[in-house]
Amino acid sequence: MISRSLGTSLRRLLLSTAFATWAFSPSPVLAAEELNALVWCDHTDAALIEPFEKANNVKVNLKEYEGTGAGLSIIEQSQPGDWDVLVVDGVDVKRVADMGILGELPADIVPTSDIFPEVVMAENNSKDGKIYAVTEKFGYNTISYNKDKVDPADMEDLSIFWSDKYKGRIALYDYYIPMIGLTGLALDKKTADLTEDDLPAIKEKLFEMKAVARQVSDVVASQTALVGGEVDIILGGGEWVTASLAKERPEFDWTVPKQGAVRWTQSIGVFADSEKKDLAQKFVQYILSPEGQARLATSSCYWGMPANSKAGEHLDEQQKAALRWDEQPEYLKNTQLYPVVDAKMDAAMQDVWTEMLQH
Amino acid sequence: MSTLTHERAERRKAWGFVLPALLWTFAFFVVPFIYMAAVSLWTRQGRETIHSWTLDNYLNFFGKPHLLQALFNSLEVTVIVTVISVILAYPLAWIIAERVPRRFQRLALVLSILPFWTSYVIRSYSWLLVLSDSGPVNQALVWTGVIDTPLALSATRTATVIGFVHFFVMLLTLTIYANLVQLSPNYRRAAADLGAGGLQTFWHIILPLTLPGIMVGAFLTFVLCIGDYITPQILGGNNELLLPQVIMLQLGRTANFPMAAALSLVLMAVVTIAYLLCARWLKIERA
Numbered sequence: 307m308i309s310r311s312l313g314t315s316l317r318r319l320l321l322s323t324a325f326a327t328w329a330f331s332p333s334p335v336l337a338a339e340e341l342n343a344l345v346w347c348d349h350t351d352a353a354l355i356e357p358f359e360k361a362n363n364v365k366v367n368l369k370e371y372e373g374t375g376a377g378l379s380i381i382e383q384s385q386p387g388d389w390d391v392l393v394v395d396g397v398d399v400k401r402v403a404d405m406g407i408l409g410e411l412p413a414d415i416v417p418t419s420d421i422f423p424e425v426v427m428a429e430n431n432s433k434d435g436k437i438y439a440v441t442e443k444f445g446y447n448t449i450s451y452n453k454d455k456v457d458p459a460d461m462e463d464l465s466i467f468w469s470d471k472y473k474g475r476i477a478l479y480d481y482y483i484p485m486i487g488l489t490g491l492a493l494d495k496k497t498a499d500l501t502e503d504d505l506p507a508i509k510e511k512l513f514e515m516k517a518v519a520r521q522v523s524d525v526v527a528s529q530t531a532l533v534g535g536e537v538d539i540i541l542g543g544g545e546w547v548t549a550s551l552a553k554e555r556p557e558f559d560w561t562v563p564k565q566g567a568v569r570w571t572q573s574i575g576v577f578a579d580s581e582k583k584d585l586a587q588k589f590v591q592y593i594l595s596p597e598g599q600a601r602l603a604t605s606s607c608y609w610g611m612p613a614n615s616k617a618g619e620h621l622d623e624q625q626k627a628a629l630r631w632d633e634q635p636e637y638l639k640n641t642q643l644y645p646v647v648d649a650k651m652d653a654a655m656q657d658v659w660t661e662m663l664q665h
Numbered sequence: 666m667s668t669l670t671h672e673r674a675e676r677r678k679a680w681g682f683v684l685p686a687l688l689w690t691f692a693f694f695v696v697p698f699i700y701m702a703a704v705s706l707w708t709r710q711g712r713e714t715i716h717s718w719t720l721d722n723y724l725n726f727f728g729k730p731h732l733l734q735a736l737f738n739s740l741e742v743t744v745i746v747t748v749i750s751v752i753l754a755y756p757l758a759w760i761i762a763e764r765v766p767r768r769f770q771r772l773a774l775v776l777s778i779l780p781f782w783t784s785y786v787i788r789s790y791s792w793l794l795v796l797s798d799s800g801p802v803n804q805a806l807v808w809t810g811v812i813d814t815p816l817a818l819s820a821t822r823t824a825t826v827i828g829f830v831h832f833f834v835m836l837l838t839l840t841i842y843a844n845l846v847q848l849s850p851n852y853r854r855a856a857a858d859l860g861a862g863g864l865q866t867f868w869h870i871i872l873p874l875t876l877p878g879i880m881v882g883a884f885l886t887f888v889l890c891i892g893d894y895i896t897p898q899i900l901g902g903n904n905e906l907l908l909p910q911v912i913m914l915q916l917g918r919t920a921n922f923p924m925a926a927a928l929s930l931v932l933m934a935v936v937t938i939a940y941l942l943c944a945r946w947l948k949i950e951r952a
Contacts, residue, residue: 530793656919
C-alpha cells in the first residue's frame with residue numbers, strides 16, 4: 307500500500323516535471339524540425355544561423371570540419387539521410403557529386419546573376435547541365451603577417467619561406483591542398499597542372515619551409531599564434547586570418563606575393579539523401595541571400611568575400627575595407643584555384659604532407 | 666552425495682559471478698579486437714575499402730620511415746614523461762605520507778589532484794598560454810634577466826612533455842602515496858637499529874618496498890601517455906607526429922580504417938610488451 311502510494315506520487319511528480327519542462331522550454335526545443343548541416347566553422351556563428359532558425363521555426367544542427375577528406379570521412383561514417391546540407395571546397399563539388407553525395411539544386415533558387423562572375427565556377431558546381439552546389443564565399447591562401455614585426459617588402463616573394471630571415475617566426479597552415487598548391491606556385495607550377503611528378507620537388511621545398519617554421523597549425527591555432535606573438539607570419543593565411551581582427555589589431559596585414567596565391571572557394575549544396583530537401587534548399591537560399599551573405603562574410607570564425615555581389619549593400623565601409631572589396635579584380639587575376647585532385651593524387655599529396663610534418 | 670551437490674551448487678554460483686564479467690569482456694574487448702585485427706588486413710584504395718586480406722598496411726607502416734618515426738617519437742616522449750613524472754611524484758608522495766600531519770593528508774592529496782577536476786583539453790590549452798612567448802613563464806624569465814628574448818616553449822616537444830608530466834605526476838603521486846602509507850614504521854626502526862643511515866634506509870628498504878606502487882603508476886602513465894592524441898596535437902605544434910596523431914590522420918582525412926586499425930594494433934603490441942616487462946619485473950605471478 308505504502309509502495310503503491312509512493313509510486314503514484316513519483317508518477318505525478320514525473321508527469322508534472324515533464325509538463326513543466328515542455329511548457330517552459332526555450333523555443334529551439336519546440337522547433338518543429340531539425341536540419342543537419344556539415345559545414346565549415348564560419349557557419350557556426352549564431353549571428354548567421356539564428357535568423358534562419360527563428361524565421362523558419364527550425365533547429366539547425368551544425369557539425370564543422372576542415373578539408374574535404376575529413377568531410378568525406380564523416381559522411382562515410384554516417385547513415386543516408388543523416389545530413390541535409392553540405393558546405394564543401396568549390397573545387398571538390400564535382401568529385402562529391404560524382405560520389406552521389408550531392409543532389410541537384412533547382413536553378414531558380416540560385417542567384418547566379420548576382421554572383422561575382424569569377425566565382426560562379428559553373429564547371430565545378432555543375433555536371434551535365436545540372437547544378438549541384440553554389441559558391442557562397444571565397445578568399446585567398448596567401449601570406450598574413452604582422453607589419454610591425456616584418457618588412458612588408460619581404461612578403462612579396464615566396465622564396466622568403468626558405469630563407470633563414472624569419473626562422474622560428476612562421477606558422478604554416480595545416481591544410482595540404484592549398485599549401486602544396488602555394489608551394490607549386492613558388493616553383494612556377496600552375497595549380498591546375500599539378501601532377502604526381504611534381505610532388506618530389508614540392509616535397510623538398512616543404513621540408514625547407516618546415517625547417518624555418520615555428521609550427522604547422524589549423525585556423526584557430528594559427529590565429530592564436532599570430533595574436534599571441536609566437537609567430538609574425540602565416541603562410542597559407544589571408545584575409546580570413548586578419549580581416550576579423552582589423553579593428554583591434556591594425557598591424558595585421560596580408561598580401562598576394564609576386565608568384566601569386568591560391569584562391570579558396572566554398573560551395574553549398576543539399577545532400578542527395580536528405581529527407582528535408584525543401585527546408586535544406588530554403589537554408590541554401592538564405593545563405594545565398596544578400597543578408598545571409600553579409601553575415602557569412604563577417605562570421606566570427608573567419609571572414610571572407612561573399613560570393614553574392616549584392617551583399618555589399620549590407621556591409622559597412624569598414625567591413626568592406628577589411629575584406630578589400632575594391633581590390634578583388636586584381637586579386638582574382640593573380641590567384642589560382644585549388645588543385646583539383648583525384649583520389650590517387652589526393653593520397654600522394656597527403657603522404658607528402660605527413661612526411662613534411664614528421665620531417 | 667550431498668557434498669557433491671553442494672560443490673556443484675558452489676561451482677554454479679561461482680560461474681554466475683564470473684559470467685557477466687566474461688560476457689562483458691567478450692562483447693566489448695574480444696569481439697572488437699578480432700574485428701579490428703580483421704579490418705587491419707583490408708586495404709584502402711582511393712575512397713574504396715578492399716576486403717581481401719593482406720599485410721600491406723603493416724608493410725607500409727614498417728616500410729615508410731616517416732610513419733615508423735611516429736612510433737619512435739611516441740616511445741621517446743612516453744619514456745621521458747614517465748621518468749620525469751616518477752622523479753617528481755615520489756618526493757611529493759613522500760612529503761604527503763611522511764611530513765604532512767595525518768589529519769591534513771587527505772586535504773593535501775585533494776589539493777595535489779585538484780588539476781584533475783578541469784577538462785583535459787582546457788588544461789592543455791591553458792599550458793599553451795602559459796608557455797607562449799607572452800605567457801607567465803617567459804615573462805618571468807625576461808623580467809628576472811635570465812633571458813633577453815622569450816624562449817620558444819610552445820609548439821615544441823618540451824611543451825608536450827610538460828603538459829603530460831603535469832597530468833601524470835598527480836596519478837603517480839596517488840599510487841606511490843598508497844604504497845608509502847602501507848609501510849610499517851618498524852622497517853625503518855629495524856634499519857636504524859642495525860645502524861643504517863637515512864639514505865641507506867631509503868635506498869635498501871623504502872625504495873624496493875615502494876617499487877610496486879611506482880611500477881603500477883609508471884605503467885598506467887606509459888599506457889595513457891602513449892595512446893594520447895590531445896596533448897601532442899595542442900601543445901606539439903605539429904612539429905613532429907606521435908603515433909596517435911598518425912592514426913587520427915588516417916581516420917580524419919582519408920577514412921582509412923584498415924591502416925588506422927593496423928597502427929592501433931601496433932600500439933597495442935607496444936603496450937602489451939610494456940606490460941610484460943613490468944609484470945616480470947614486479948614478479949606479479951608470485952603475488
